[in-house]
Amino acid sequence: MSGEGRARGRTRLPRAETTATFVGMPAFPSMAREALDNTQQRRNLAHATHTIRTKRAAVVGEVPQWEALRLNGSQTKDHMLAHLDDYLLQLEENLVEAGATVHWARDADEANRIAIDLVRAEGVDEVVKVKSMATQEIELNEALEAAGIAAWETDLAELIVQLGHDRPSHILVPAIHRNRSEIRDIFRREMARAGRPAPEGLTDEPTQLADAARLHLREKFLRAKVAISGANFAIAETGSLVVLESEGNGRMCLTLPETLISVVGIEKVLPSWSDLSTFLQLLPRSSTGERMNPYTTMWTGAAAGDGPQDVHVILLDNGRTSVLADEVGRQALRCIRCSACLNVCPVYERAGGHAYGSVYPGPIGAVLTPQLRGTSSKLDQSLPYASSLCGACFEVCPVRIDIPRLLVRLRTQVIDGKRGGLPTAEGAAMRSAAWMFADHRRFEKAQDAATLGSLLLGRRTSIHRLPWPASAWTEARNAPVPPRETFREWWVRTHGESATGTTGSGGPGAAGGVR
Secondary structure, three states, rough: HHHHHHHHOOOOOOOOOOOOOOOOOOOOHHHHHHHHOOOHHHHHHHHHHHHHHOOOOOOOOHOOHHHHHHHHHHHHHHHHHHHHHHHHHHHHHHHHHHOOEOOOEHHHHHHHHHHHHHHHHHHOOOEEOOHHHHHHHHHHHHHHHHOOOOOEOOOOOHHHHOOOOOOOOOOOOOOOOOOOHHHHHHHHHHHHHHHOOOOOOOOOOHHHHHHHHHHHHHHHHHHEEEEEEEEEHHHHHOOOEEEEOOOHHHHHHHHHOOOEEEEHHHHHHOOOOHHHHHHHHHHHHHHHHOOOOOOOEEOOOOOOOOOOEEEEEEEEOOHHHHOOOOOOOOHHHOOOOOOHHHHHOOHHHHHHHHHHHHOOOOHEEEEHHHHHHHOOOOOHHHHHHHOOOOHHHHOOOOOOOOOHHHHHHHHHHHHOOOOOOOHHHHHHHHHHHHHHHHHHHHHHHHHHHHHHHHHOOOOOOOEOOOOOOOOHHOOOEEEEEEOOOOOOHHHHHHHHHHOOOOOOOOOOOOOOOOO
């Protein structure tokens, strides 16, 4: 952006505040441990993620130039981020020329205040919404409720989450942790309190659940005078916004109400229409495993006699400029919210989305959230460790975000922030290990102690909790029982004493000091 120039001109850029829902939330290991005890949720997550990633693999395999598309998408995003200030000004100019009103919001409070003022100006006390991660990020629903305005989610999964007084646990499928019978129970129990009740005799058949949601939402669509949306992309060249969705609820929200308020993160900009074609191929295949999404809605300001006559666009920063200033970390802003990285992540599949303490769960959340909010809280410090670093997230990312590299970099930042003062348990463990490995005699004594300990543990194959400082390691995983003999002992037993430390040919004894 001139982001680089802007970064040089400031010593400290504002970050996103942790919203009320997540303030004081425990670190990831504690939340993950609690989630792992929920066997029903683990079954639901495993079934859903396996289904989605199988579909994705099939449709991606149909595209011979897939890697070229990924490269094109990442290069387009990098170009946009490097010139973001220019493209934002171009977007604003074209939006205004098309009849829209543009608002700039530095943080969540400012964006919420603008949205509430716009709704109040229309004299209404309810709005309909189409799924928007940006509005979840700033907790707009909670702010509207505090202002006496009801916000009705219209995406089916979002509706399930809202009626269940729950939180989203997936970027694309917010209710992925719920199965059909749980959804039926929520509809039966809660729909009447929010409008049209669930039909008598509602079962957990998908068609019946969808019909119940359709009837419940239809009266809200027809009554609402104000809608709030997000946007998947914003085209600077024309001032157009683009929303991709699967159910048609977005089309209803974006065309029926008289006033439309769109909350759009500043990183959603694309330079031109020609750039959009790449992402219209990358996003559906990566997110839902479809060749193209069922509904793509594009609008450019207000059009007389067609759709909303009063269009407002709130361009949201909320920490993105701070991420942009980091030339390595900024690649996280390429994210197009497809959730492919969640569906292949072994950690997400078992822990679920709530454990991440953010509206952005999974691998992308583990790198995006600490960059947006900083790493001052224990929760945000723990997120870069919520990964096995297997690399599957990078392999499926349609815009080639090197998430493993960013995770390691963030871990370094967390460690650097703790240098000085009393050592952490991890730091003490690493210092102890360094002292032990510095002398082969110490290492051999440690091996003797470990093999003796394995004899005392009998037939156990794992240890659930180690003593401090190694206890930090077993907070989120089991440790294997040490082997009953070392490699060198095994080598002597199977090859004889003469095979050790005498050849100098690169064998086990070549390093010297072999017992």
